[in-house]
Amino acid sequence: MANTIENEASFEAFLDRLADGLSIEDKIAANKAGADVFKQALHDATPRSDTVYKRGTVHLQDAIVEEVSPSGRVEVGFSAKSQRGHIARFQNDGWVATDRNGKRHKQVPGKHFWEKAEHASKGRIQEAVKYSLERAIVRKVGH
Template sequence: MSSEIKNADSFERILDNLAGGFDKKDKIFANEAGAKVFVETMKPKIPYRSKLRNAHGHAEKSHLRDSLIEVKHSNGSVHVGFTSKGEKGYIGRFLNDGWDVKDKNGETHSHVAGLDFWGDTQRDAKGKVGATVAAVLKEEMDKKVRDVK
């Protein structure tokens, strides 16, 4: 029985490479994959109207579903939200949270319940997003091991 490790140098390089962990690029890559799963889970939950009108009754060119974006941050995280360019964030907030109907005098008459599509998406996508991020990170870890050999 041998008490030595064959290819010790290669083994040490693998350990050093793995000890380096994931860099920012790896984190962003994995989080982007998770964000895409979140967006694809959310899109069908956002109410769809075939004729788009803004608050003033004018026709609009883009839909709330098309305004979803993924924002990358310097720490490697990726957040999902609505673009400010299309000014859809406030509409998404109203549809998600609901609103109080007020007349021209500012008196509240009723409450329109929100659809909570954001919360539904978080519940539905939780396992899928985590599994996607884990799969991407596993693949990145496998590459680190293969690259050393």
């Protein structure tokens, strides 16, 4: 198995030419296709409590959003409006339990649902992005 890419400079130049041929809408569509796959995997992996919240508080699963930047980048995360991101971080990473006097107790293990969603969806994300880019290239080339 090779450790390097043969003709790496020409391959990079080819990718740069290909990227120049893609519009920002094509880049957004490809990134959004991958983000949609991850968003669904994250929703499925995120723990959901049986608690019925009042006063507009949402469950972690319902607070997952995607944000598109002008550069074509699409990010998936928890909405700022829901104010659930810090809860998701504690649930994912774990925390050290402390009492009201500040005395440290046991380490509460994290559920690592974010990492599980990344691992479970990796191949499907790549396929979704590949399919979207193939459609864009076919549309540009006309085949």
